[in-house]
Each structure stands twice: as C-alpha cells, then as structure tokens.
Amino acid sequence: MAATGSTSRRPGRRPAGSGTREAILDAARMEFMERGYDGATVRAIAARAGVNHAMIGHFFGSKEDLFATAIDWPFDPAQDIPRVMAGDPDHVGPRLAQFFFEQLEAPRSRHTILTLLRSATSNENATRLLRDFAEREIATQIAACIDRPDAQMRSALIVSQLVGVTLMRHLIGLQPLTAAQRDAIVEPLGEALQSLIAGCGRPAPQRPRA
Amino acid sequence: MAATGSTSRRPGRRPAGSGTREAILDAARMEFMERGYDGATVRAIAARAGVNHAMIGHFFGSKEDLFATAIDWPFDPAQDIPRVMAGDPDHVGPRLAQFFFEQLEAPRSRHTILTLLRSATSNENATRLLRDFAEREIATQIAACIDRPDAQMRSALIVSQLVGVTLMRHLIGLQPLTAAQRDAIVEPLGEALQSLIAGCGRPAPQRPRA
Numbered sequence: 001m002a003a004t005g006s007t008s009r010r011p012g013r014r015p016a017g018s019g020t021r022e023a024i025l026d027a028a029r030m031e032f033m034e035r036g037y038d039g040a041t042v043r044a045i046a047a048r049a050g051v052n053h054a055m056i057g058h059f060f061g062s063k064e065d066l067f068a069t070a071i072d073w074p075f076d077p078a079q080d081i082p083r084v085m086a087g088d089p090d091h092v093g094p095r096l097a098q099f100f101f102e103q104l105e106a107p108r109s110r111h112t113i114l115t116l117l118r119s120a121t122s123n124e125n126a127t128r129l130l131r132d133f134a135e136r137e138i139a140t141q142i143a144a145c146i147d148r149p150d151a152q153m154r155s156a157l158i159v160s161q162l163v164g165v166t167l168m169r170h171l172i173g174l175q176p177l178t179a180a181q182r183d184a185i186v187e188p189l190g191e192a193l194q195s196l197i198a199g200c201g202r203p204a205p206q207r208p209r210a
Numbered sequence: 211m212a213a214t215g216s217t218s219r220r221p222g223r224r225p226a227g228s229g230t231r232e233a234i235l236d237a238a239r240m241e242f243m244e245r246g247y248d249g250a251t252v253r254a255i256a257a258r259a260g261v262n263h264a265m266i267g268h269f270f271g272s273k274e275d276l277f278a279t280a281i282d283w284p285f286d287p288a289q290d291i292p293r294v295m296a297g298d299p300d301h302v303g304p305r306l307a308q309f310f311f312e313q314l315e316a317p318r319s320r321h322t323i324l325t326l327l328r329s330a331t332s333n334e335n336a337t338r339l340l341r342d343f344a345e346r347e348i349a350t351q352i353a354a355c356i357d358r359p360d361a362q363m364r365s366a367l368i369v370s371q372l373v374g375v376t377l378m379r380h381l382i383g384l385q386p387l388t389a390a391q392r393d394a395i396v397e398p399l400g401e402a403l404q405s406l407i408a409g410c411g412r413p414a415p416q417r418p419r420a
Contacts, residue, residue: 036332121331121381122246131382139384154398156387157375161402164374165367171331172341174349177366188364188406192371195405196398 021059023049028070033111037067037119037126064125071116071129074109077137085145093194096142097186100162104170105182114170117163134159146197154196161192231269233259238280243321247277247329247336274335281326281339284319287347295355303404306352307396310372314380315392324380327373344369356407364406371402 027049031040042063046053060066084099085092103109116133119126143155165185168174177185237259241250252273256263270276294309295302313319326343329336353365375395378384387395 118331121328121377127382131384134378134382134384150394150398152386153390153394156378156384157371157395157398157402159384160374160378160387161367161371162374163378164370164372167331167377168344168366168370168373172337172344174341174344174366174369176362177370180363184360184363185367188360188367191409192367192402192406196402199401 020049020051020055024051024056024059024066025070025072028066029072029111032067032070032119033115036115037123042066067125068129071112071133072108073112073133073137074106075103077141081138081141082145085142089198091190091194092145092197093192094186094190096158096193096197097190101182101186104166110170113166117167118171134163142197148199158193158196161189161196165189230259230261230265234261234266234269234276235280235282238276239282239321242277242280242329243325246325247333252276277335278339281322281343282318283322283343283347284316285313287351291348291351292355295352299408301400301404302355302407303402304396304400306368306403306407307400311392311396314376320380323376327377328381344373358409368403368406371399371406375399 024045027045028040031045031048034040035044040063042056043053045066046056056066060069080099084095087095104113116126116130120130121127139152139155139159142158143151146154148154165177169177169185234255237255238250241255241258244250245254250273252266253263255276256266266276270279290309294305297305314323326336326340330340331337349362349365349369352368353361356364358364375387379387379395
C-alpha cells in the first residue's frame, strides 16, 4: 500500500500525480470490498480518495477498468505457477495446494479474491474478470505443466476445486472446512490435485515408472 | 410441476386450496430464478400466482420459508447418495461424478442449484440454505461412506469440487468446462473424487458397516 492510502482522508481537491493514482486505487479497493462491484460508485470512490470524480475517468477510464486495475493479485501466475509445478513430480499436487493456501491466508489477497468471487455470480463485468483471470492466468499456466491429452480439462477441474474450496470455506461456511487449520485441508486437497495432474495411481508424467 | 403452474396466468383472486399452494410455489420458482433471492418480492410472486400476497404468509410464512420450500431438490440425498456410494469401491468416484452430472444436466434441477448458488454469495438467507443443504444433506451422507479418520474433511472437499465445477461451468463460463460434453468432464472428475474417497494409489475401503 502506498503511504497516501489512508482511508481517513477528507474529501477535497488533490493535484494530479502518482500519489493521486494510488489514492484512487486504495479507495476503490475499500469500496469494492465493502460494497461489491454493483454497490460501489465512482462518486463514492472519488470522495473517499479526496479527488474530483472526473479524475477517475482521466486515470482509469470506466468503472470496469478501475475494478480490473484495483484487483491487485499478490502473485504473478506466469512466474509463480511454473515454479510451483517444477520440481519433484510426485508432490506437485501438494505443492500447488500449499501455494494457493498461502495466497488465500494472506488477508490482502483473500479480500481481493473474495470480492471478485462475491461479485462474479451476479455482475457480468466481474464474471468476465474472474473468467479471464482463471482461464488465461491460472488454468493455462497449470495446463502447460500437465503432460496429458486432456490437460486443459484437468487444469480447469483443478481451478474449479480451488475456487470451490475458497467459496465453501470463506463465503458459505461449510464445516469442517471453515474451522480447519490449513494443513488439515492441504493434505487431502494436495492428493486430489495430484490425481488430476498425474492420474490416480499413475506416476507423474515427467518421471517414467522405475 | 403441477398443472396449475402456467406462467401466463393473469393476476386475480384465487380461492385457498391445494392448487393455490402449488401455484404460489411455481410462481416463486420462476421469480427466484429470474431475479435471485434479493430481487424477487412476495408481491410479484403473489401477482404471478394470481393470489393476494397475504396468502403467501398464510401458506408459507416468511419469504425465506417460501424460498426454502420452493427449492425443489430433484433427488433425495438420504436415499440416493448411499445407493451411489455402495457397490464396487474401485469406481465409487466415477459413479458419484456421473450421478451429480445427471442431476445437473436436468434443466429443472440445474435451475434450482444455479439460483441458490447465485444468491448464496450475496444473501445471508441463501448462504444459510446452501450451507445447510451441502452440510446436512450431501456432505454428511458422503462422509458416512468414507472409512477414513478425516472423512468429514474429504467429504467437504468433494462437495467443494462439485460446487466449483458447477459454478465455473454454468455461471462463470470457464473453458473447456463450459463447452465440454459430460463424459469429458466426468472421467477426470471421477478420478479426483476417487482419490478423495479412497486416497490416491490406495485400494478403496470396503463398504463400511451397514
């Protein structure tokens, strides 16, 4: 977060500049988190950031563009997923489960993901953002590391499992998922992902059976 | 659907009786499906059913009670899940995947599930309904057939995988899930469920005590 991101700022004029851009983004994150995509207005974001609302158009274009920019992924899928998928192929499922839980348990990224998930079932712009991110950034990266003819489908099922766990643990409150410690989830989840990546009872594709 | 369920009925008075109850339920299903839980009003449901809106209170109590009754599950988990889980333990995952897809591909049950899923991320009543149904009716039934110490957690992960697939296939539109034929999904999905039920690379536990 930029030092300009205080949420207690009073509305008022602020000169255009890099601090303004960050202040708008911080205000947008708070508004989207508190009210969802439909409930957050450009006017309220501008008031919170202490800028004229025309400045949001100047910096970001539409509300949808602002939303896309404000979604601040805490990891870089293009770099992080291949790193996680590399290494011992017999434990790639557990590593992937562990990696996603590390992201989800960090409050900032959890808020980002939950905001998007909450908005995505009712708002078309949020649906498209979640679909594009899940497909282009996550599923494609995972599929590239699966050496099977139906790699795309298996990757989509892995993404579905991760989204499903996030939804049921944090938004719906399914027990024992909600109350559980991370390790109690990651262990069986890692097994399930391993079977999607490598096939149940088969060796992982990179390493031939001895 | 009852024969009284025509959606072209004009508003008007209708005498209390069993046909009225069915007409209200049919109208409620249409309104909840089209507008979600928050958007559907008791007044609009009454108008669609051709009854005075006080009659909805008389028959069903609150809007939440009406929603719970209108959710018309096309299968009986207490009967169907133990039946699906019984039989050859090496193929219980594929059978479970096949069973849920049969339910989801039937338009009426798909609409029920998608309505609930769409409402559950933004409305507390719908959240509770989905949680209660997923936990008491589905997860408990599946866990009872898993003979492992962390059966509850594995069952919750199975439910999460099924919810995640439904969400990504029908509401978010993740490819290739959305375009795929049922069998292309059921095969790898069945493998993943099998590994959650039986453990990857282990024999499935024998039928637990009756």
